[in-house]
Amino acid sequence: MFLRQVWTIAAKDLHSELRTKEAWNASIAFTIVILLLFSFAFDPSSEQIREFSGGLLWMTYAFAGALVLNRSFARELQNDCLDALIASPVSSAALFTGKAFANFALLFAVEAVSLPVFVLFYNVPLGPAQFGPMLLVMVLGTWALTVIGTLFSALTVNLRLRELMLPTLVYPMMIPALISAMTITTNVLASNPAGFGLRFLVGFDIIFTMLALVFVDTVLVG
Amino acid sequence: MREKIIIGLAAFSGALLAWNMNTIFTALPDELNQGAIYRIIYFHVPANILGMLGFGLGMLLSIGYLVTKDLRYDALAASVTEVSLVFASIGLATGSIWARIIWGVWWAWDYRLTSWLVCWLIFGGYLMLRRAIDEPNQRARFAAVISVLGSVNAYISYMSIKWWTTQHPQPVLTIRDGGGMAPGMEAPIYWNLLALACFSAILVMVRTRQEAIANEIDTLRRMAHAQ
Secondary structure (H helix, E strand, O other), rough: OHHHHHHHHHHHHHHHHHHOOOHOOOHHHHHHHHHHHHHHHOOOOOHHHHHHHHHHHHHHHHHHHHHHHHHHHHHOOOOHHHHHHHHHOHHHHHHHHHHHHHHHHHHHHHHHHHHHHHHHHHOOOOHHHHHHHHHHHHHHHHHHHHHHHHHHHHHHHHOOOHHHHHHHHHHHHHHHHHHHHHHHHHHHHHHOOOHHHHHHHHHHHHHHHHHHHHHHHHHHHO | OOHEEEHHHHHHHHHHHHHHHHHHHHHHHOOOOOOOHHHHHHHHHHHHHHHHHHHHHHHHHHHHHHHHOOOOHHHHHHHHHHHHHHHHHHHHHHHHHHHHOOOOOOOOHHHHHHHHHHHHHHHHHHHHHHHHOOOHHHHHHHHHHHHHHHHHHHHHHHHHHHHHHOOOOOOOOOOHOOEEEEOOOHHHHHHHHHHHHHHHHHHHHHHHHHHHHHHHHHHHHHHHHHH
């Protein structure tokens, strides 16, 4: 029952996104602009690029994520859809999980498109050997961004300063996950072992998923 | 009664601070490697301990609010978090001054410093969020959620010097498997912690009273508008 509700919410969100492509177009365009802008900040052909490639990639993802996640609950404000969703016989946890899955799928798709662009522009060594570990860190890191972002999207949706409050609250909260995702990515691209960061990221994902599920009812219903 | 407690605490912490200053600046010798600047530890460590414990206490009070829905818990949580943020700022500032002398730079991006700055930003966001919401129950609910999530980061910051190799010194206090200080040099840290804890209790009491009055004014204003 729970899983069916989750699936219904996730499918609804993905359907409406596929029809309008609002968040998708904006975040893809934004990602490419950011990758372009980074090239002016330093010399993209230098050897140093390997040392901060992880950082660049995850900063791009975090910015793109904010665009996707900001829309997640805000799009339900029109025609009082959010009130209808809360009043429907779907639990807050199912609503949150459904939305988180939809956001995850969307953000992961944006990342999957921008990764080849990044590899191409910055001459990053991403071979078949790095592909598996890279996929793992992308799944774990994206889930961390998604679960925090979705919860804060729900929290800030009714605030009068929504556009200001969401980034102010959400980025500091994401930083520990971003740091470990960045270091793991840099390690993977340099063919080094992932290290402590991987365990940290898994722990972070588990703890924040639990906390989000516990608190989502408090945030949405009260 | 409340005023008497505040005056008593103020007298006690003032006297204790004066006595501590005397010990720290006249009785204790300079440290062998660092010279005179090491004395900043007597403020840096207690301020950060109070900041960290305060964020934890704020989390417990926030959970108290979520369980009981009693706004007094929320007022207390807000006061404790605000005072803790002041002590965290003192901790960051004193650490930065020490780093300038010992490391030659004002700031280093190691895990301890970064994670503590992240905490500072999160709880700064907590206070900003409180200002952005007018409805008291909604404000209390949302603030409580941020407080609990932020405390996870406070714990990460606490453990960061164990989990990663940091430029920040390893624990020196014996209560946290350190024990790297000469005899007689460690005790003033605890005395200063006590003095600053009393001082922060005064701040929290004043701030909670202010919060309670603000709530009362808010209720009266709503009643006046409803007439």
